[in-house]
Amino acid sequence: MGWAMPSLADLLVAALAVRPYFLGPGWETLLSDANAGLHILTGDMIRAAGRAPASEPFSFTLPAKAWFAWEWLTAVSASALHSWAGLGGVAVAAAALLAAWTALVYRNCVESGRQWILSAVLTMAACQAAANHMLARPHLITWVLLALAVGLCLKDRRAEGRLIWMLVPLSLVWANLHGGFLTLPVYLGLTAAGLAAEWLITGREAEKRRAAAKYAGLAGACLAVTVANPYGVQLHVHIFEYLRAGWLKGLVQEYHAPSAKLGEPYYWFCGLALAAGLACVSQLRRREVAGPAAALFFGWAAFQSARHIPVFLTVALPVVAGEGARALEWLARRDPRRSLAATWLQMDAQMLGQASRFSLLLPAFFALALAMPARLGAPADFPARDFPAPMVRAQAAALEQRRLFTTDAWADYVLYHLYPRTRVFVDGMNDFFGPEIGLEYLEMLEAGPRTGELFERWGFEAALVPARGPLARWLKAQDGWEAVAEDRQSALFRRVKR
Secondary structure (H helix, E strand, O other): OOOOOOOHHHHHHHHHHHHHHHOOOHHHHHOOOOHHHHHHHHHHHHHHHOOOOOEOOOEOOOOOOEOOOOOHHHHHHHHHHHHHHHHHHHHHHHHHHHHHHHHHHHHHHHHHHOOHHHHHHHHHHHHHHOHHHOOOOOHHHHHHHHHHHHHHHHHHHHOOOOHHHHHHHHHHHHOOOOHHHHHHHHHHHHHHHHHHHHHHHOOOOHHHHHHHHHHHHHHHHHHHHOOOOOOOHHHHHHHHHHHOOHHHHHOOHHHOOOOHHHOHHHHHHHHHHHHHHHHHHHHHHOOOOHHHHHHHHHHHHHHHOHHHHHHHHHHHHHHHHHHHHHHHHHHHHHOOOOOHHHHHHHHHHHHHHHHOOOOOHHHHHHHHHHHOOOOOOOOOOOOOOOOOHHHHHHOHHHHOOOEEEEOHHHHHHHHHHHOOOOEEOOOOOHHHOHHHHHHHHHHHHOOOOOHHHHHHHHOOOEEEEEOOOHHHHHHHOOOOEEEEEEOOOEEEEEEOOO
């Protein structure tokens, strides 16, 4: 019966991860990256041919270069869902993944600190800090699976069992869903190293040694099974090269180090990072190393690149919840009768059971939403606020059969609607094109000194560019180009044959 009745935990997740989409403007943010369209198209091709394309199918730039459909299983799933429920169904699935991540982060905090109010506050802050990265893209799968893995580790550290070994088959599936699968062996390896350090510090206790050996073996097993993918170890090499490609920072905003440019989420992230740092210091003073080892490493990664913020939050918040609970209990013991902390803990304990379980209400709701996404408000297209939707609809004929120059973000949108009739210069799979083409793309977008030379070399036949950008002004001044159409957002040009 408990699974059928809604709980406080359901209400919390509904408020944080459901309301912004079904009762707010959250869809525009969720679909503000049309890269989901490329995954759908990739899945369409895999389902039709029974295999992934050997070379990049969307651009005319590097027709012979090998291409990795490194999230092929996600692409196939997105394609099947799109065929059944349209883009609205894909958006609903992304919202469901965000709800699952929110629920798991909250549950992990409760597991660590045994306090639901503190866990709810931390989860709310995490949702705010990760807001810029809540996009309908495969990385949401890594958020969910990592949160699931962290939860299994927390349970295993509290009471050992065999369930932790489920992480091995989970890793195998994960490697075919998203490139973030390497996060799990790293997390487990850091945990093993931390436990080994505790073994050395605390007098070489046999229990610590066994735990360190188990997590080291688990990390190795999880890494080993990830070679079971269509590309084998080449996928790992590709991911390593991708992670060390510093030139991508010039193309993708989320690869930059966190800064005030992120807006409000930046300040939430800084606050949680400070709390995590204090929690790690507290644990290290008690000679507990496993939790801080992982939290500090992923915290360092988050300060290097904003895209790692949700991963850091997933790993670090249980550490914060555990130390926050200890601090509240210490305050309550100092004055158990009149302490605000004592009152907090009493209220928390009374509702912990109701606030720490979930019912089937939210899964049932998302199942209903997938069956009728449009009726529940899910959009049928990417938002016109971010993409040139009116231009693409009105000028589809002018965009077909063209060697098109457009922004990498807009390219994904154009391809979603017009592929295979249109090919682009670069698309949202930025890592495929390499630094030389990436820099040429940026120079043309800014109408740099070599723009004319590059336009001739690449033989562009059409250009869809921001109406108020420097490239639009440059094209208007060229004799070999003429304007086809223009609105407040975008301008379409075509080459004039003379």
